[in-house]
Structure formats: structure tokens, C-alpha cells
Amino acid sequence: MSDEAPGIDVSVGDDGVQRITINRPDIGNSLSPLARDALIDAFTRANDDTRVRAVLLGAAGERHFCAGAGLAAGGRGSDAQRRPDKRPGDIARMLQQGWQRLVASILDCDKPVVTAVKGTAAGAGSSLVLASDLVVMSTEATLVEAxxxxxxxxxxGAIHLLTRIVGLRKAAELLMLGEPIDATACERLGLxxxxxxxxxxxxVAEELVQRLASGPTVMxxxxxxxxxxxxxxxxxRAFEQxxxxxxxxxxxxxxxxxxxxFAERxxxxxxxx
Known part of the structure; x- marks a missing residue:
């Protein structure tokens, strides 16, 4: 899939749910810079659109939820990492303006985000899962910090997100060994x-997002x-907030x-x- 077609499908239903689908199954639903930016835009619009009460994130196909940044196509700035004339700060800026901004767009979205994981979520793709509020995972899916x-x-955001969910010792294991985690283990770890x-x-994902969309939005x-x-x-600070x-x-x-x-039962x- 070329970068002229980001492969991110977005719709807002009458039920107040914005549905976002990563539709790039031919390349493992990996994200080019254009697809990444389209996802950022989708979550930003969900945050700003008062019609939207909840967000459902999914992906096309059964094999991959999201294979990450698409290194083969330069998705993580692989050319910049190899370029002999790269300047100090190039990679940091690329991450801050790109992949960290994507994860932040989910974390900062005022609307609850439900994610349905049908296949492998790897690398930056796993961070999309970790940043979501509620996650439904297929018994045949896996998550891997690749x-x-x-x-x-x-x-x-992988180190930050994993550490706050599973703790320091388990995060170290998952990140340093990079072993796939099946759905049962993900549920046991609270992922x-x-x-x-x-x-x-x-x-199951629809049932959850519908419950959230019909709930008290500001609360x-x-x-x-x-x-x-x-x-x-x-x-x-937590008590003050x-x-x-x-x-x-x-x-x-x-x-x-x-x-x-409640009073009227x-x-x-x-x-x-």
C-alpha cells in the first residue's frame, strides 16, 4: 500500500461511537508515517467532536492487529537512522513528533477508547493496545515487544506504559526478551x-463501547x-485533581x-x- 492511501478508515455512528480501523492487512497493518498521522488526526477529531462519546479501534484481517512502524517502508525513520549526515536530535524529534504523539493522542483523548485485538500487536502496535482504556483480545492473538x-x-511510550501496567520487573522481562505473550497471559498480567x-x-468489543457511549460522558x-x-x-496531586x-x-x-x-428506581x- 502506498503512502498516498493511509489505510485508516474512520466513521462516526448515530450511537456516538467513532470507529477507527487500520486497514492495511497486506502489510501486517503496519503504519507508514502517513497512516500514523491519519490515526493521530482521527483521535484528535474524536476528542474535539461532541457527537463522539466513545471510540472503538480495530484492524482489518485476522493475522495482525498492527505490526508496528513498518520498518521496510521507513516507518520509524529507518533511513534517518542510517543516514551518514543525520544530526543529533533527528531521531528524538521524529519520535516526539510522530510515534509518541500518536500514543499521546490516545491517552489524551477525553473519550474512552476500546481496542479489539484480533492478531499480533508488535512493537509500536503493542503501544496502541497499552494506551487504550479497555482492550478485548482474541484467543488467537498475541502481543510482542519486538x-x-x-x-x-x-x-x-512502551517502557512508560508497560511499567505502570505490569510493574518494573515484568516490564524488563517483556522488553528485554521480546517473547510473544498470548491472550491468556495478557489477561493475567492485566494487559x-x-x-x-x-x-x-x-x-464483545461492541458491547463494551456501547456501554461507554451510553454512559455519563463528563464523568x-x-x-x-x-x-x-x-x-x-x-x-x-491525585487527591487534589x-x-x-x-x-x-x-x-x-x-x-x-x-x-x-436512582430515586425513581x-x-x-x-x-x-
Missing amino acids: FVHRGILPDS VNRVAEPQDIDG LSMTKRLLAVSSESGRD EAWAAEVVSYTADLQEGLAS RKPRFHGF
């Missing part, structure tokens, strides 16, 4: 939320932010609907932003 097999320093048979994964957005704060800062987030949520119509539905009908 950087060590190419002599590449783990990037795309994914649900494991489903291949024929069921779309339905979910604030919860996502506080989860990030709590994993990256001390108690004092929690208090201010509760202040914001207290003014939402969804909170009032939640209280009213009925299911709440959250209206969102």
Missing part, C-alpha cells in the same frame, strides 16, 4: 480486559484523566439524571456532553 529483535530502543473467541471478539472523561494522574503522581474533577461533574445533567433514576438515560 524492539529487542531489531536492536531498537523500546519507543512509542487486556476481556479474552474472546475470534468469532465473538467484535460483539467518564474525568475518570480517565484521574486514572492517568493516579498512576503518574503522588497522593497529594479528584476533588476538582468531582466539582466539574457535580454540575452535569448526567449526574442529576443518575440521582433521579429506573435505568438512567444519560445525554452526554
